Amino acid sequence: MADVILETHGLSKHFGGLKAVENVSIAVEEGDIFGLIGPNGAGKTTLQNVVAGTYPPTKGRVVFQGRDVTGFKPHQICRAGISRTYQIVRSFPRLTALENVMVGAVFGARLPEGAARAKARELLDFVDFPLDPDTPANALNTMQLKRVEMAKALATGCRLLFLDEVAAGLTPSELNVIIALIRRIRDGGVTILIVEHLMKLIMEVCSRIAVLCFGELLAVDVPQAVARDERVAKAYLGDGFVLE
Ligand SMILES: Nc1ncnc2c1ncn2[C@@H]1O[C@H](COP(=O)(O)OP(=O)(O)OP(=O)(O)O)[C@@H](O)[C@H]1O
Ligand SMILES: [Mg+2]
Structure with a gap:
């Protein structure tokens, strides 16, 4: 057990x-x-x-x-x-996708900036974030924001x-993507x-x-x-x- x-x-x-x-x-x-x-x-x-x-x-x-x-x-x-995502997505809209994930790495895992940046890139890949990591969060759609939220939570270690x-x-096809992602995590x-x-x-x-x-x-x-x-x-x- x-x-x-x-x-x-x-x-x-x-x-x-x-x-x-x-x-x-x-x-x-x-x-x-x-x-x-x-x-x-x-x-x-x-x-x-x-x-x-x-x-x-x-x-x-x-x-x-x-x-x-x-x-x-x-x-x-x-x-x-223990880390979490929220029922109402709470990203920092003026930060980029990468910076949002770095927040988890810096404040959660206490990584220095360079290591946090590398960790954030790795996690955006892991969640299949499809855009440039430097895209501002306020330009992302729901599914992209959810991926960023998950990467940010994981970045805390x-x-x-x-x-x-x-x-x-989410749409039915997005739902299947989320299911696969949850299993991967x-x-x-x-x-x-x-x-x-x-x-x-x-x-x-x-x-x-x-x-x-x-x-x-x-x-x-x-x-x-x-x-x-x-x-x-x-x-x-x-x-x-x-x-x-
Ligand atoms: N901060 C709070 N102050 C007062 N009442 C609260 C507070 N947070 C939650 N409640 C109440 O506690 C109960 C449980 O709420 P909770 O949000 O945990 O439910 P839930 O199962 O998550 O519901 P949902 O499926 O709608 O998200 C509800 O009656 C809610 O109004
Ligand atoms: Mg609830």
Whole structure:
């Protein structure tokens, strides 16, 4: 059995009276592509935010590579080896594609400028960035920006990568490209935790899936079992439906 890279123990995040994440315990194995699904407002982004240090949990613990990282600040989490892309793409529009990726290498991996530039070039190749690396970010289309975002996250030297709705806004052929890219990143030795609404992507790439509903963990299982789980279908669609 592979080592567990990330564990949450009874993790909760409340916003006033709202239990956005409630008592969630999951274990992500090294080398997994682990899916996090659930209806809108289920707490998926909040769970990623709490693990990534955007805010401290209300209760519970986060353990990364055997080390308690509960309450770490975002830059400490990044240095520990967790990086992320955002549901809303956040590039620096006035920087070039290359400079955007260098930000990850300089501030995450703390590489000096020359090494950061070389690393950024290598990663833009790795994600098949199709244009001149010196193209300004504000001239890129959605798919090109997603590639840059992924390269920037990888440039931190992370061991665990959070992807939040990377497939949003993509065409079916772009979706296949993203699926291949996600697998390539995993094969390069980075564990992936992916939040996604698009079932095709989740079912194809994930080895395990956790389902959140109103902040609580409803199920954790392999994709086939989650797709057949009546509680999961009900959470999404009401009675009488199956996911697939
Ligand atoms: N900073 C915040 N302050 C107050 N409430 C918040 C905050 N962030 C999230 N929430 C609330 O917490 C709940 C969970 O939100 P979250 O964004 O984690 O859901 P999600 O599963 O990512 O949804 P989606 O699929 O729509 O992205 C929602 O009710 C949301 O309104
Ligand atoms: Mg979200």
